[in-house]
Amino acid sequence: MAERADLGLRKSAVLHAVVEAYVRTGEPVGSETIAEHAGLGVSSATIRNEMAALEELGYLRHPHTSAGRIPTDAGYRHYVDTLPAHGRLRDAQRRAIATHFEEAILDLEEVLKGSVLLLSRLTQYAGLAVPPGASDEQLVRLELIDMGPTLMVLAIGQHGRVDKQILDRPDEIGAPAVAAAERKLRTLQGSTYVDSQARLLQMAAGVSSDEHDLLLMVADVLRLATRGERAAHVVVGGASNLADETQAWRRETLRRLFETLEREQEMLSVLQDVAADDVSVTIGAEHPTTGEWEASIVTAPFRSGEATVGTIGIVGPTRMDYLSAMASVRAVAERLSGIATELDQ
Amino acid sequence: MAERADLGLRKSAVLHAVVEAYVRTGEPVGSETIAEHAGLGVSSATIRNEMAALEELGYLRHPHTSAGRIPTDAGYRHYVDTLPAHGRLRDAQRRAIATHFEEAILDLEEVLKGSVLLLSRLTQYAGLAVPPGASDEQLVRLELIDMGPTLMVLAIGQHGRVDKQILDRPDEIGAPAVAAAERKLRTLQGSTYVDSQARLLQMAAGVSSDEHDLLLMVADVLRLATRGERAAHVVVGGASNLADETQAWRRETLRRLFETLEREQEMLSVLQDVAADDVSVTIGAEHPTTGEWEASIVTAPFRSGEATVGTIGIVGPTRMDYLSAMASVRAVAERLSGIATELDQ
DNA sequence: ATTAGCACTCTGTCGGCAAGAGTGCCAGCT
DNA sequence: AGCTGGCACTCTTGCCGACAGAGTGCTAAT
Numbered sequence: 019m020a021e022r023a024d025l026g027l028r029k030s031a032v033l034h035a036v037v038e039a040y041v042r043t044g045e046p047v048g049s050e051t052i053a054e055h056a057g058l059g060v061s062s063a064t065i066r067n068e069m070a071a072l073e074e075l076g077y078l079r080h081p082h083t084s085a086g087r088i089p090t091d092a093g094y095r096h097y098v099d100t101l102p103a104h105g106r107l108r109d110a111q112r113r114a115i116a117t118h119f120e121e122a123i124l125d126l127e128e129v130l131k132g133s134v135l136l137l138s139r140l141t142q143y144a145g146l147a148v149p150p151g152a153s154d155e156q157l158v159r160l161e162l163i164d165m166g167p168t169l170m171v172l173a174i175g176q177h178g179r180v181d182k183q184i185l186d187r188p189d190e191i192g193a194p195a196v197a198a199a200e201r202k203l204r205t206l207q208g209s210t211y212v213d214s215q216a217r218l219l220q221m222a223a224g225v226s227s228d229e230h231d232l233l234l235m236v237a238d239v240l241r242l243a244t245r246g247e248r249a250a251h252v253v254v255g256g257a258s259n260l261a262d263e264t265q266a267w268r269r270e271t272l273r274r275l276f277e278t279l280e281r282e283q284e285m286l287s288v289l290q291d292v293a294a295d296d297v298s299v300t301i302g303a304e305h306p307t308t309g310e311w312e313a314s315i316v317t318a319p320f321r322s323g324e325a326t327v328g329t330i331g332i333v334g335p336t337r338m339d340y341l342s343a344m345a346s347v348r349a350v351a352e353r354l355s356g357i358a359t360e361l362d363q
Numbered sequence: 364m365a366e367r368a369d370l371g372l373r374k375s376a377v378l379h380a381v382v383e384a385y386v387r388t389g390e391p392v393g394s395e396t397i398a399e400h401a402g403l404g405v406s407s408a409t410i411r412n413e414m415a416a417l418e419e420l421g422y423l424r425h426p427h428t429s430a431g432r433i434p435t436d437a438g439y440r441h442y443v444d445t446l447p448a449h450g451r452l453r454d455a456q457r458r459a460i461a462t463h464f465e466e467a468i469l470d471l472e473e474v475l476k477g478s479v480l481l482l483s484r485l486t487q488y489a490g491l492a493v494p495p496g497a498s499d500e501q502l503v504r505l506e507l508i509d510m511g512p513t514l515m516v517l518a519i520g521q522h523g524r525v526d527k528q529i530l531d532r533p534d535e536i537g538a539p540a541v542a543a544a545e546r547k548l549r550t551l552q553g554s555t556y557v558d559s560q561a562r563l564l565q566m567a568a569g570v571s572s573d574e575h576d577l578l579l580m581v582a583d584v585l586r587l588a589t590r591g592e593r594a595a596h597v598v599v600g601g602a603s604n605l606a607d608e609t610q611a612w613r614r615e616t617l618r619r620l621f622e623t624l625e626r627e628q629e630m631l632s633v634l635q636d637v638a639a640d641d642v643s644v645t646i647g648a649e650h651p652t653t654g655e656w657e658a659s660i661v662t663a664p665f666r667s668g669e670a671t672v673g674t675i676g677i678v679g680p681t682r683m684d685y686l687s688a689m690a691s692v693r694a695v696a697e698r699l700s701g702i703a704t705e706l707d708q
Numbered sequence: 709a710t711t712a713g714c715a716c717t718c719t720g721t722c723g724g725c726a727a728g729a730g731t732g733c734c735a736g737c738t
Numbered sequence: 739a740g741c742t743g744g745c746a747c748t749c750t751t752g753c754c755g756a757c758a759g760a761g762t763g764c765t766a767a768t
Contacts, residue, residue, distance in 0.1 A: 048761050063711050066762065084718045084761045124513055124529040158508060163519065165503065168469055170523055174508065178515055184469040184523045258621035261606070263614035269606065276603035276621075393730050406742050411731065429730045429749040 025075075030100055031058060032068045033077055037089045037097040041339050044266060046086030091302035091336060094314070098299050098340050105345035111140050112349075119353050125178050126150065129357060130253050133330060133350050138256020140346040143334030144279065146317070147253040148289050150327035150358065152179055152211040152243045160203045160214065162236060164196050169232075171239045175211070177361050181243040185235055195228035202229075203236060215240040252285040265335050267312065275311045279333075293317055293329045297348045302336040312336055316343045318351035322358040330354060370420075375445055376403060377413045378422055382434045382442040386684050389611060391431030436647035436681060439659070443644050443685050450690035456485050457694075464698050470523050471495065474702060475598050478675060478695050483601020485691040488679030489624065491662070492598040493634050495672035495703065497524055497556040497588045505548045505559065507581060509541050514577075516584045520556070522706050526588045530580055540573040548581060560585040597630040610680050612657065620656045624678075638662055638674045642693050647681040657681055661688045663696035667703040675699060 025033070035056035039047040049069060053062035069087050072078045077093035089097065107115070118136045123129055127149060134145030152175050159174040165184075173181045202221055206214040218237040222230045257279055261272060278284050288307045292300040297318045303309035316338075317331030331347050370378075380401035384392040394414060398407035414432055417423045422438035434442065452460070463481045468474055472494060479490035497520050504519040510529075518526045547566055551559040563582040567575045602624055606617060623629050633652045637645040642663045648654035661683075662676030676692050 046761090050761075061711050062761095063713090063763095064709085067710090070763075080762090082718055083763095084716085084759095086761065122531050124531060128529075158510065163503060165521065165523065168523065170519070172519070172525070174515070174517070176510065178510065178513065178527070178529045180517070180525060180527045182523070182525045184473075186467050186469060255625070258618055258625055261614065261618040261621050263618070269608035273603055273606040273608070276606050280600070280603055391730090395730075407730095408732095408742050408744090409740085411733095412741090415732075425731090427749055428732095429728095429747085431730065 025096070028058065029068050029072055030096075031056065032065060033072055033089070033093060034097055034100070036069070036078060036087055037094060040088055041337055044264070044337065046081055046088050048086035051086070091304060094301045094336060094340070095304070098301070101341060104348065105341035107345050107349060111346065114140060115349055115353065119357075123357050123361070126358065126361060127179070129354070130328070130330070131255065133354060134253050134255035137330065137332050137346060137350055138259055141332050141334065141343050142259050142262070143332045143338070143343065144257045144260050145255045145332055146285070146289065146315070147330040148286065148328050149251070149253065150322070151245045153245070154210050154212065155179065156210055157207050157214055160206050160236070162196060162200045162203055162232065164193065169196065171236050173239060173243060179243070181239060183239045188231070191228045191232065195226065195232060198225070199229050199232040199236070202233065211240050211244045215244065252282045252289065254279050254285070260334070266337065267335065271312055275313060278307065278311070288315070289317065289329055289331075293319060295319065297344050297351070299340060299344065314338050316340070316347050318347045320351045320354035320358055322355070322362045327358055328354070370441070373403065374413050374417055375441070376401065377410060378417055378434070378438060379442055379445070381414070381423060381432055382439060385433055386682055389609070389682065391426055391433050393431035396431070436649060439646045439681060439685070440649070443646070446686060449693065450686035452690050452694060456691065459485060460694055460698065464702075468702050468706070471703065471706060472524070474699070475673070475675070476600065478699060479598050479600035482675065482677050482691060482695055483604055486677050486679065486688050487604050487607065488677045488683070488688065489602045489605050490600045490675075490677055491630070491634065491660070492675040493631065493673050494596070494598065495667070496590045498590070499555050499557070500524065501555055502552050502559055505551050505581070507541060507545045507548055507577065509538065514541065516581050518584060518588060524588070526584060528584045533576070536573045536577065540571065540577060543570075544574050544577040544581070547578065556585050556589050560589070597627045597634065599624050599630070605679070611682065612680065616657055620658060623652065623656070633660070634662065634674055638664060640664065642689050642696070644685060644689065659683050661685070661692050663692045665696045665699035665703055667700070667707040672703055673699070
């Protein structure tokens with residue numbers, strides 16, 4: 019962020035004006051426009067000089083000799099980093115959020131689905147969320163259900179999460195081994211997912227090979243529920259907004275974007291890369307994946323008490339209304355923190 | 364299908380040739396092309412006459428005076444209805460299907476997700492599926508779990524389906540009522556979803572108002588699991604294929620298509636409208652929704668024994684390779700029938 | 709340091725024109 | 739009676755050149 023100081027007040031103001039005009043119109047913006055509407059009290063020639071300097075610094079670029087300027091990813095970055103204050107929501111948006119969170123809260127997973135859709139409506143981009151893992155949640159149930167040819171591991175958490183996994187049942191494992199394992203599992207009800215996982219590994223050490231295998235499988239289900247592949251899936255909503263014709267994506271880019279949105283694994287790793295302590299913005303080529311999409315991601319963590327438990331945000335074109343997107347994401351994340359904290363009482 | 368006879372062999376052959384050429388190239392096809400490549404042994408002038416007649420009948424249309432012909436929805440319909448035989452899969456496709464179904468089958472829901480992706484890869488369109496409801500499945504578990512401020516209804520079916528619903532717990536319902544309801548629920552384990560539902564309604568008649576409400580809520584969870592909104596959700600996969608640039612959709616149409624694909628309810632009702640006993644094709648304006656999309660849907664039911672339990676298929680542009688799509692959908696549906704039947708033993 | 713002025717460059721659009729594709733129809737042939 | 743070759747006609751597409759418009763970059767003056 020050394021550039022911020024280097025840039026000087028007026029250059030910064032010009033950059034802001036260019037970003038805002040370009041985001042609004044989608045057209046490259048010329049010096050005249052800025053001179054007239056940005057209220058800087060200087061002529062277009064001066065703006066031209068500033069713009070040339072900003073281009074030299076890598077914040078703006080030129081589609082061709084005689085077109086206006088477009089912000090580069092670095093330009094958007096500087097813009098975002100120097101936004102004077104938190105964006106304000108429009109009244110309608112504020113009301114939409116208030117209304118949305120009026121309903122009774124029962125199931126955090128459902129709330130997240132709804133919140134992602136809410137964000138997609140507020141911003142006209144696509145909403146994303148990573149739900150909490152179950153680490154510190156207590157197990158209300160942990161069962162191994164004998165379903166004949168298969169076994170089902172069933173874990174229910176204190177806040178209503180249900181994880182199931184159907185396992186192939188190796189022929190050599192008989193009902194007694196299952197029953198024995200099942201008895202051990204019952205003793206874990208009431209402890210947390212992480213503790214249970216550890217205790218399962220201990221238990222598995224001192225038992226018959228059949229039972230040993232079963233306990234390890236159960237431990238694995240808990241592992242998946244606490245983090246990683248299965249439990250921490252990604253909730254996507256309102257992706258169709260991205261196909262809107264006002265978004266300037268080429269067809270091929272759009273296809274790749276949708277393709278990745280379908281792959282939970284990949285989305286998860288991207289979101290883990292970009293997540294931060296506060297509202298965080300990742301612009302275009304700042305991350306390989308968003309670079310490929312010519313897209314930006316705005317995320318914010320939500321917390322239960324002090325601990326970050328999940329992430330929510332949006333993905334949209336680099337030509338994004340960052341101020342409004344950040345305000346919406348921040349507002350929704352705050353509400354979610356409230357809900358998550360309350361549910362964890 | 365009266366038109367089929369009316370049409371005459373040669374007209375039909377011309378229509379087939381036009382459809383196939385258009386599907387292959389995406390360009391309006393002229394009489395010359397057909398005369399040269401369709402092997403009908405007549406001149407282009409004759410083809411022109413036939414084409415004019417087909418246009419008169421509403422099977423072909425003309426983008427403008429001097430362009431080739433494009434099939435109308437009715438043209439595709441006739442083409443599909445008069446396809447001489449079942450399409451054959453290419454060896455690579457056959458192998459892809461065989462490989463895909465080699466894995467151990469544990470969970471029908473997982474199998475469906477995989478099958479939908481398989482179909483989307485085989486056809487380059489988007490895969491769709493409606494999973495079975497639970498009507499005749501037996502309940503392995505039916506529980507009402509007291510989670511403090513909320514209650515969770517949990518139903519587990521014999522084939523591994525898990526339905527949960529978190530309920531708001533009205534203040535006036537105390538632990539005794541929950542425990543009493545819970546005892547009644549246990550007696551239902553082993554009966555089918557539909558039977559249990561009926562018996563719950565009977566039970567609810569003769570008990571205290573608190574318990575009455577609880578039992579009705581549980582019955583409602585079972586109702587949703589057997590049909591309708593919640594249980595019979597729609598599995599979608601490979602939707603990004605539809606954004607491929609070779610598909611001629613306008614941006615706005617594409618957006619609407621994606622938007623609807625996100626709405627399970629709407630998709631479900633569309634799929635229920637178009638489903639039939641065998642491989643079924645719905646072309647463009649034959650259904651309001653597919654009409655709006657300029658798309659076609661190919662579906663086939665899959666069965667357990669004799670009973671149809673679910674639907675699988677694809678959605679793609681009306682300019683679709685119907686023969687190959689039908690062959691793929693048929694092949695996958697047959698495999699699924701095998702799996703569903705086996706799981707139901 | 710700023711600005712007015714101006715030459716320059718590049719895009720986008722429009723009209724015209726030629727080539728090409730494909731039709732529709734007619735007259736003659738089998 | 740049905741098919742076909744021939745031909746005029748129509749419409750699209752691509753291309754060219756011209757032109758207006760937008761916006762820049764530079765220079766000289768303040």
